[in-house]
Amino acid sequence: MLVKEWAEREHLHPQTVWKWCRQGTMPVPVERTPSGMWLIHDPKYETMPQSKSMESRTVCYARVSSGDQRNDLRRQADRLKAFALGMGVEKPEVVTETGSGMNDRRRKLNRLLSDPTVGTLIVEHRDRLARMNAGLVESALKAQGRRIVVVDDTELDDDLVRDMSEVLTSLCxxxxGRRAAKRKTDAALKAARDA
Structure with a gap:
């Protein structure tokens, strides 16, 4: 546990705790990492994360880009729930969201990623999680002992073209504005194909 976190829980000022760490007068075991950071190993707080890991939840996350795709969202959520039940999850929780895959301010997804009780996150395709850098999110969760299950992990041959058109659409x-974005993207793709 970090010094600041332990100090808050014990109602102490962080500077006082750092001073105790340096002087060796801490009432609980401490460790100094090679980078110089102090870690506090208080037995009364270290038992809490173990009990939380036992309460690991499995959540299905479904996302579409626009409100016009509500029916797709409902079908996607149903497929994810069926997949989770097939995995042996008793009561899978389903979270649905409407928003761009390029947008990193998706409240529901951010809430799921920051919730340590969510042990498994199930998505239909990797791009439902994030259009780009989904691997970084996956690595961060893996480091915390959590995982992402991708139902359909097949990569398309025209993956690069699709990614490029998504980036162009987002930038345009x-x-x-939204209406002109598709026209401008199509024109840019046509110009790229003709070149």
Whole structure:
């Protein structure tokens, strides 16, 4: 546990705790990492994460880009729930969200990622989690002992073209507005194909 976190729990000032660590007068065991950070090993707080890991939840996360795709969202959620039941999850929790895969301010997904009780996150395709850098999210969760299960992990041959069109669509939408974005993306793709 970090010094600041332990100090808050014990209602002490962090500077006092750092001073005790340096002087060797801490009432609980401490450890100094090679990078110089102090870690506090208080037995009364270290038993809590183990009990939380036993309460690990499995959550299905379904996402679509726009409100027009509500029916797709419902079908996606049903498929994820069926997959979770097939995995042996008794009562799978389903979280649905509407928002761009390029947007990192998706409240429901951020809430799931920051919740330590969510041990397994099930998504239909990797791009439902994030359009780009989903591997980074997966690595961070893996380091915490959590995991992401991708139902359909097949990669398409035209993956690079699809990614490029998504990036262009997103950038055009920001620059020119939503309606003109598709036209400008199609024109840019046509120009790229013709070149």
């Amino acid at each position: 939408a920001r620059l020119y």
